[in-house]
Amino acid sequence: MTSSKIEILAKAAECFMEQGFHATSIDDVARRLGSTKGRIYHHYASKTDLFFEVHREGMARLFAAVEPACAVDGDALTVLRAMLRAHARAMLDNHTFENVVAQGVQLHRFGLGPTTDPQRRTLSELIASRDAFEGLFKRQAAAARQAGLLAELDISIAVKTMLGALQWSLFWYRPEADRSPEARDVLAEQMVTTIIEGLRPRAMG
Template sequence: MAPPKPTAAAMADPSPWRSPAQRGRDRALKREAVLKAAARLFNEKGFHATSLDDVARQLNVTKPTLYHYFRSKDDVLFECCRMGLEMIEAAAATVPGSQASGLERLRALMEQYAEAMTMDFGMSISRTPDTALSPENRAELRRLKAQIDRALRGVIQSGIEDGSIAPCDVRTAAFAIAGALNAIAHWYKPDGPLAPAEIARQTADFLIQGLAPRTSERRQPKR
């Protein structure tokens, strides 16, 4: 039997225009490329020393092109920081559940938090003060930071309650941990001797030593 003849629609030339779904994907990819280039420049040169012209040159596009994706440099910085905070918030949401001790859950969170601070978006949170943002964006960023602080305090409190973390002031402990982890963004270098995962492990080790319960032997003074 002869094969069916192709229909007129099948024989027509394909449309040179991309579908709405394809255009949406293209826009998302280009928007992310702008953020990645901007975050890298902000971290290297500083927010105030970086212009949107610098970002455009990095991407081989014109400055007006960037305004198709963001209203201002302030919005670009806000989105960079927001994505960094979302990485940390996602880490808090994926720490081991109730079968793990509070200390084990805290270690998992600290290691993922530390690794986020070696990435461009994570660095943006720490290297650029939120005072560089507009009041509206600054308020939203501080709200997101507060959510992470609450998650961190919750894990510490659960460790105190199950005995895996020594009794301490939860607020002070959370601030100390966050401060130490955020500082990684200031001294980490991609070409340094340690990989991000090793930096995260060692930092968690140092911090855990200060939180783990003391044994009676360790509390007794040496004679």
């Protein structure tokens, strides 16, 4: 990917996050790039394609963050915890792109309106990729539960609840408020601890 295309993606992600897909005009993105829309249409065939590329990049970053955590040493719960931490951290680090991913999921849920067949296929692939991502956590949670390391919960609901807790940071996290990498680590750890340990105090650590 050329640096020009990446730059366009990043600015487009900002616009899509702030205004949403429909309210973002190609002129908005061009204005933020300091250019005109000719530049954008040279690299991307349509606004929809541009949006999907942002979505794809957001999913790629999630996998890149979580997959290494799947391979850490330790029992099944330790691995799950590492995965959640990586996910939390990735949501904070890639706040803009992941906001667009969430929008893409909604777009798919309710139908995308007038789009071409290839575009529909692309979106379906992206959604399948998201399901696979959630599947990583479900599988790991199931393994942890089988090892007796997890409470007896409905795995599907528990995973949706856990991931939701992390993903809701899309709505309240403000990356612009001078967040150092260390501060993001602390924040991610606090969220994950809340999820894993729950609200009630433990008799023994």
